Structure formats: structure tokens, C-alpha cells
Amino acid sequence: MPAQAPAVTVPHGMETCPFCRIREGTLPAHVLYQDEEVLAFLDIYPCAQGHTLVVPRRHAASLAECPPATVAALFHAAVRLAGAIQEGLGAPGFNLGVNDGRAAGQEVPHVHVHVIPRYGGEGGGVQRVVKTRGPVQPLAETAAKILAALRR
Numbered sequence: 001m002p003a004q005a006p007a008v009t010v011p012h013g014m015e016t017c018p019f020c021r022i023r024e025g026t027l028p029a030h031v032l033y034q035d036e037e038v039l040a041f042l043d044i045y046p047c048a049q050g051h052t053l054v055v056p057r058r059h060a061a062s063l064a065e066c067p068p069a070t071v072a073a074l075f076h077a078a079v080r081l082a083g084a085i086q087e088g089l090g091a092p093g094f095n096l097g098v099n100d101g102r103a104a105g106q107e108v109p110h111v112h113v114h115v116i117p118r119y120g121g122e123g124g125g126v127q128r129v130v131k132t133r134g135p136v137q138p139l140a141e142t143a144a145k146i147l148a149a150l151r152r
């Protein structure tokens with residue numbers, strides 16, 4: 001009888017997660033920055049020159065799964081990188097965005113903050129990522145529902 005291989009516990013999704021593979025060095029990427037919390041690299045399907053993704057080193061599907069220090073590190077790195085991208089590539093603006101959840105258009109189930117440099121004239125903006133607007137509810141009702149959830 002062959003010896004059993006030792007059990008290896010791999011968190012769900014990590015074995016094929018492209019961003020975990022970039023962190024491990026088994027998938028090549030143009031890495032721009034890394035520290036103990038985060039890693040940043042160029043998006044291989046850029047919306048604009050310099051489009052960069054900032055990801056937590058630890059696999060997490062959504063921002064809610066990340067400890068506050070990781071969330072802070074993600075956005076700190078994103079803002080710092082945005083400045084370098086603007087300076088290095090001559091972009092006068094940038095968009096920051098997170099597609100959190102399949103309903104929001106998330107394609108890779110490892111949290112990533114998009115830093116998209118803007119050169120002017122492309123149109124768009126984060127208010128326009130939603131292509132069709134649903135019915136508009138009274139703002140007071142909407143606020144009451146969110147406030148109730150915040151208190152839980």
C-alpha cells in the first residue's frame with residue numbers, strides 16, 4: 001500500500017487563485033510594490049496605461065474578510081501608487097475602485113483595489129459604473145435601513 005501523502009490544508013480558492021500565485025511567484029507579474037500586508041502589480045487587462053491592482057497578501061474574497069489593518073494598508077498603498085503612477089506616466093487624475101462580490105462585477109475572488117490613471121477625455125467615473133439604474137426609493141427610507149444595519 002502506498003504511503004499516504006500528508007494532508008495539506010489549503011484555504012478554498014487559493015490553489016488556483018491567480019493573485020495568490022503572483023504572491024507566491026508562480027505566476028509572473030509586473031510587481032510595483034509590496035510590504036508585509038499588500039502587493040501591487042500591473043493589471044494584465046489595463047483600462048488605461050498604468051492600471052494597477054493592489055491586493056492583500058493573505059487570500060480574502062471580500063473587504064469584509066480583511067482585518068482593518070489590511071484594509072488600511074490596501075488603501076494607503078493605493079493612494080501612494082496613484083501618486084507615483086500620476087507622476088511617472090503624466091496622468092492628471094485617477095479612479096480607485098473595488099468590485100466586491102459577483103453582483104458588483106468581481107471576476108477574481110481575491111480582493112483587489114483598482115488604481116486606474118486618467119489622462120482626460122475618456123469619460124466615465126465611479127458614479128457611472130452602474131449601467132442601468134433601478135427604481136429610486138425615498139432617501140429617508142434608504143437611510144433608515146442602512147442605519148438599522150449599522151446599529152446591529
Ligand SMILES: [Zn+2]
Pocket residue numbers: 013014017018019020021058059060109110
Ligand atoms: Zn488569492
